Amino acid sequence: xxxxxxxxxxxxxxxxxxxxxxVTTRNIMYASFALMFAFFGVAGIYVLLNADFLAVTxxxxxxxxxxxxxxxGVMLTNKMTKVDIKTSVMSTLPSSIIVAALLxxxxxxxxxxxxxxxxxxxxxxxxxxxxxxxxxLTDFLLPFEISSVVLLVAIVGAAxxxxxxxxxxxxxxx
Amino acid sequence: xxxxILKHVMNVDLSHFLVVxxxxxxxxxxxxxxxxxxxxxxxxxxLVLNAAxxxxxxxxxxxxxxxxxxxxxxxVIILAACEAAVALAIVLNxxxxxxxxxxxxxxxLRD
Numbered sequence: 026x027x028x029x030x031x032x033x034x035x036x037x038x039x040x041x042x043x044x045x046x047x048v049t050t051r052n053i054m055y056a057s058f059a060l061m062f063a064f065f066g067v068a069g070i071y072v073l074l075n076a077d078f079l080a081v082t083x084x085x086x087x088x089x090x091x092x093x094x095x096x097x098g099v100m101l102t103n104k105m106t107k108v109d110i111k112t113s114v115m116s117t118l119p120s121s122i123i124v125a126a127l128l129x130x131x132x133x134x135x136x137x138x139x140x141x142x143x144x145x146x147x148x149x150x151x152x153x154x155x156x157x158x159x160x161x162l163t164d165f166l167l168p169f170e171i172s173s174v175v176l177l178v179a180i181v182g183a184a185x186x187x188x189x190x191x192x193x194x195x196x197x198x199x
Numbered sequence: 200x201x202x203x204i205l206k207h208v209m210n211v212d213l214s215h216f217l218v219v220x221x222x223x224x225x226x227x228x229x230x231x232x233x234x235x236x237x238x239x240x241x242x243x244x245x246l247v248l249n250a251a252x253x254x255x256x257x258x259x260x261x262x263x264x265x266x267x268x269x270x271x272x273x274x275v276i277i278l279a280a281c282e283a284a285v286a287l288a289i290v291l292n293x294x295x296x297x298x299x300x301x302x303x304x305x306x307x308l309r310d
Contacts, residue, residue, distance in 0.1 A: 029211060030210065033215065037219045040219065041219065041222050044223055044227070044246055047242055048230035048234070048239075048242075048243060048246070057242075060242050060245070067249045067252070070256075071252075071253075071256055074216065074256040074257055074260045075259075075260050076259070076260075076266075076269050078269070079252075079276075082273065082276055083276065086276050087245070087249075087276075091245060091279065091280060094283050094287055095238060095241060095245075095283065098241070098290055098291065101291055102294040113235050115234075115303055116232070116233060120229060120233045121229060123232075124225045124228050125225075127225055127228070128221060128225040131221040131225070132218055132222075135218055135221055136214055136218065140212075140213045140261065140262075153269060156266055157266065157270060160265075160266070161270060161273070164267065165274075172274055172278075175278070175281055176277065176280070179284050180284065183287070183288040184288075186285070186288035186291075187292060
């Protein structure tokens with residue numbers, strides 16, 4: 026059992042346990058913090074998969090951006106005066122049965138399939154940032170440009186949807 | 200036989216990463232279908248997207264000769280950020296309209 030395996034099991038345990046807490050706890054703030062640790066665990070798994078740039082991006086975007094956004098959402102949609110930060114669940118038993126069946130199927134498939142058992146030696150890439158940048162500006166140029174437009178539209182659309190519509194209401198009522 | 204299985208479990212290769220991603224995917228799916236709060240549903244969606252990304256990167260390391268899978272994973276992260284922003288804006292709007300974010304109580308298409 027090499028160091029790679031031990032580190033993998035550590036990160037895998039962190040990810041799975043944190044994700045489990047995220048989806049089972051009743052307290053939304055606990056779920057947010059558990060989600061943060063799950064994101065960190067996934068970033069560690071990215072590092073083990075030779076994806077250093079992706080790991081840094083994961084921490085920057087998910088932990089620094091999406092998670093903060095989710096926490097903002099939690100705080101803005103809960104009545105802070107009366108402490109109502111707990112949430113309830115619905116149809117727990119049927120959903121857990123279906124998800125467990127799906128999980129069993131996927132685990133059986135993934136574990137029993139002989140993946141790439143033809144002796145291909147895995148290459149070790151030093152850093153991926155340079156190669157990724159070249160890929161983004163050659164093979165993936167069109168998705169790259171489209172994603173910039175998508176980001177712009179998402180920013181403008183989110184601001185437009187979430188803003189207060191006070192002026193529009195006053196003009197409508199006249 | 201038993202030590203064979205133990206060796207397979209100990210030596211981390213592609214299927215280990217796939218198993219972790221499958222567990223993460225199913226946990227996220229469970230969060231999506233069993234939670235009432237819309238923000239918790241969004242957290243489940245983020246878990247599912249992370250599971251998909253682990254799959255992309257695992258197949259990039261163990262299967263491919265290029266790292267095109269990592270470029271695809273970048274686009275997944277970009278779309279996840281867009282989705283979180285827009286979805287939270289919609290959730291805030293729903294909260295302003297219905298004064299709740301429980302997805303089972305929101306059943307009116309208009310005022």
